[in-house]
Amino acid sequence: MQMLIENQWLHVLLVSAMPFSELRGGIPLAIYYGFDPVKAFLIAVIGNLIPIPFLLLFLERLRNFASRWWLTAKLYQIVERRTERRRKLIDKYGYLGLTMFVAVPLPVTGAWTGSLLAFLLKLNPLKAFVFIAMGVIIAGIVVLSTTLGVSLVLKL
DSSP: OHHHHHHHHHHHHHHHHSTTTHHHHHHHHHHHHTOOHHHHHHHHHHHHHTHHHHHHHHHHHHHHHHTTSHHHHHHHHHHHHHHHTTHHHHHHHTHHHHHHHHHSOSTTOSHHHHHHHHHHTTOOHHHHHHHHHHHHHHHHHHHHHHHHHHHHHHHO
């Protein structure tokens, strides 16, 4: 039984760290596994934050690596262009705009995209991390509230 709980904890952490699921996948998974809401929130937020410093520090190397091959260079350019379209929010509100962008728990508005946006706009990595983390916490509250509300309705 203990091994199962450890695996569930790790699943939530990994799902929350992945670029497409992030908190939107991690928190509902944790609630499904039966974690209490505070534990679900904490594990998912930590999981979502783990990749961010690495992204902020190593995206330049990733871009250089991706540019070596036609296919990966093209894919990176597509992601860059899609991210660049969201720059208006940061241009208008600065680092607070980065928080607002990450705080909206919709597809393509999470910590991963926020990190890419911070990199493309050449924002200070440490400062960007702090504002991305604030957005992750806000998004976590929204996702947790929504998940608990939906699970309450489904139990009725």
